[in-house]
Amino acid sequence: QVQLQELGPGLVKPSQTLSLTCTVSGGSITTDYYWSWIRQPPGKGLEWMAAITYSGSTAYSPSLKSRTSISRDTSKNQFTLQLSSVTPEDTAVYYCAIEALGSWGQGTQVTVSS
Numbered sequence: 001q002v003q004l005q006e007l008g009p010g011l012v013k014p015s016q017t018l019s020l021t022c023t024v025s026g027g028s029i030t031t032d033y034y035w036s037w038i039r040q041p042p043g044k045g046l047e048w049m050a051a052i053t054y055s056g057s058t059a060y061s062p063s064l065k066s067r068t069s070i071s072r073d074t075s076k077n078q079f080t081l082q083l084s085s086v087t088p089e090d091t092a093v094y095y096c097a098i099e100a101l102g103s104w105g106q107g108t109q110v111t112v113s114s
Contacts, residue, residue, distance in 0.1 A: 002027035004096045004105035012090075012112050018083040022096030022105060023076070030054050030074055036099055037070065037081040039092040040107075047092075052079050086112045 008020045020037065029035055029052075036051040050060045050070040058070050064083070072079040083090060091112050097104040 002098060002101065002103050004098070004103060006094060006096050006105045006108040008094060008108035008110050010108075010110065012086050012110060013114055014087055014112055015085055018081075018086050018090065018110060018112075020081045020083075020094055020096075020108065020110070021078050022080070023078050025077070028074075029072055029077055029079055033098045033100055034059075035072070035079050036097050037094065038097055038099075038104075039094045041089070041092040049083075050081060088112045 003025045005023045006020060012018050032054050034051040034053050037049045038046055039049055040046050048061055049064055050068050052058050052070045052072055056072065060068050067084045069082045070079065091110065093107040093109050095104050095107045
């Protein structure tokens, strides 16, 4: 069974770049599936942000595309999200997930505050 684990900084200052890493176990990120980042701001619904496929192709939410970059390290079986120019509105729980399998990490809380 594929398991995902997010790692994030916890607290980021406004205007900085947020970097999140998802470590995958029990399966390879190069074998199959779309590997996604999804977030949930406090009191709001889930927001899909970006995905990278097993072949390395990428897709982004139009509303976040200008600030978002997704990449992967196949040697570590990890994929990473970077979100630039963060504001307090980017405060959320961030999840990595394989939506097709319904497999999600536990989520990592990120707060943007000075």
